[in-house]
Amino acid sequence: MRLDKLLANMGYGSRKDVKNIIKQGQVQVDGETVKNGKIHVEPEKQDVRIKGERVSYRKHIYLMMNKPPGVVSATEDSKEKCVTDLLPERYQTFNPFPVGRLDKDTEGLLILTNDGQLAHRLLSPKKDVGKTYFAIIDGLVTERDVQIFKEGVTLEDGYICKPAELTILRQEKQSEVHIVITEGKFHQIKRMFKATDKTVLYLKRIKMGNLGLDQHLKPGEVRELTDEELKMLKG
Numbered sequence: 001m002r003l004d005k006l007l008a009n010m011g012y013g014s015r016k017d018v019k020n021i022i023k024q025g026q027v028q029v030d031g032e033t034v035k036n037g038k039i040h041v042e043p044e045k046q047d048v049r050i051k052g053e054r055v056s057y058r059k060h061i062y063l064m065m066n067k068p069p070g071v072v073s074a075t076e077d078s079k080e081k082c083v084t085d086l087l088p089e090r091y092q093t094f095n096p097f098p099v100g101r102l103d104k105d106t107e108g109l110l111i112l113t114n115d116g117q118l119a120h121r122l123l124s125p126k127k128d129v130g131k132t133y134f135a136i137i138d139g140l141v142t143e144r145d146v147q148i149f150k151e152g153v154t155l156e157d158g159y160i161c162k163p164a165e166l167t168i169l170r171q172e173k174q175s176e177v178h179i180v181i182t183e184g185k186f187h188q189i190k191r192m193f194k195a196t197d198k199t200v201l202y203l204k205r206i207k208m209g210n211l212g213l214d215q216h217l218k219p220g221e222v223r224e225l226t227d228e229e230l231k232m233l234k235g
């Protein structure tokens, strides 16, 4: 990896900032001062220091975003704004991608990482990682619906969903619910309610496995996971 990229990735400033730091002779690789940011280094093997302090390299980044409505869960789109467009540059350099998709109008907890193995584990239906959503439903959600969701809703295309846990929080003309699903079919929750003749008006993911959305993150904000949160996610 290029030295200037490594230092920028590790949070020592923009590419331009680190170029200057390198030019000023403040960076050593294996004990030698280097003045060219373009040189390639192997950060896992070589001793890279900035102002004498060892640069501890990490390959992966793990981010929690409170996804706002109106952006798509993708890294690139020809028309729409993507969740990765909302990331500060210091995170973008790691090339993170969203773990699974939330619809454009869905809000809430979105994990972004460049760790493909973790993403796979979280999304695999075999691993049964529960994804918890808060939803507002146009219609009266009943105990009968709770039972149907528990047994496995049949979608309009005949697919039988895995059992889902539906909890009624407010039961009126518009109901509020929590729902936990372990798969991630296209528009799954909207289609599950559609199958019971109801419409989802608002959808927000609040948990993945045991990891809850940080209540202090405003829509569009993002932060790195703490070590403890990462452990929770890795299970």
Ligand code: URA
Pocket: 101, 102, 103, 104, 106, 186, 187, 188, 189, 190, 191, 203
């Ligand atoms: N189910 C949906 O219908 N939409 C989402 O964004 C997530 C789950």
